[in-house]
Amino acid sequence: MGTWDVGPFDNDTAGDWCDALDAATTATRKGIIRNTLARVIDTTGYLDASVSEEAVAAAGLVAAQCPGGEPADPDYGPEQPLPDLTGLRALAFQALDRVMTEPSELMALWAKSDGEPWQETINQLRATLQPQPPEAQLNLS
Numbered sequence: 192m193g194t195w196d197v198g199p200f201d202n203d204t205a206g207d208w209c210d211a212l213d214a215a216t217t218a219t220r221k222g223i224i225r226n227t228l229a230r231v232i233d234t235t236g237y238l239d240a241s242v243s244e245e246a247v248a249a250a251g252l253v254a255a256q257c258p259g260g261e262p263a264d265p266d267y268g269p270e271q272p273l274p275d276l277t278g279l280r281a282l283a284f285q286a287l288d289r290v291m292t293e294p295s296e297l298m299a300l301w302a303k304s305d306g307e308p309w310q311e312t313i314n315q316l317r318a319t320l321q322p323q324p325p326e327a328q329l330n331l332s
Contacts, residue, residue, distance in 0.1 A: 197308045197309040197311075197312045198251075198264060198312060199247045199248050199250065199251030199264075199312065199316065200248055200251060200263065200264035200267040200268045201264070201267065202244050204240075204241045204244040204245060204248075205244050205245065205247065205248035205267065206267045208227070208244075208245045208248055208249075209248060209267060209268055209269045211223075212224070212269045212271070213269050213270050213271045217271070217272070217274070220271070220273055220274060221273075221274045221276065221279075224249045224252060224253070224273075224276060224279060225279055225282065227245050227246055227248075227249040227286075228246055228249050228250065228253075228279065228282045228283055228285070228286040229282065229286075230242060230246070231243060231246040231286045231289045231290060232282070232285050232286055232289050234289065236294065237294045237296065238289065238290065238294060238295045238296060238297070239296055240296040240297040240300055243290045243295060243296065243297035243298075244297060246286045246287075246289075246290060247287070247290060247297075247313070247316070248268075249283065249286070250283035250284075250286055250287050250316055250320065251263060251268075251316060252268070252269070252273060252276060253276045253277070253279045253280055253282075253283040253320065254283065254316050254319040254320050256273075256275065256276050256277050257277060257280060257319050257320060258319075259319050260319045261315075261319075280320050280322060281320075281322060283316075283320050284317060284320040284321060284322070287313055287316055287317050287320070288317075290313070291310075291313060
């Protein structure tokens, strides 16, 4: 089927990646997610669409555990429980930045169609993942 919508889990590649994540042991799931994000960040040349789709799904899982994050898709996201992924927040943010930086096949493919809704999805994920600055403390003395 390929891609049917703009969400992080709305394509066959993300679904297959989530299936593989479900098949992995509980102890290795966080490492798989970390490695998926790092693989995208470490790509300096042409970034393949399938690698990007996996990273967007991984970032979606991290964002789901952050304040304001959308839950993972109940049909196409992983079914097995995930460990705390909030420590991967900055890595997920960087991965999305790389997906949105040339040369990126996924970005180019979405640009050929009506890519604005997909870009909105990526921007929402980035906003959720962006580290918040510590609140300024008032000096009452």
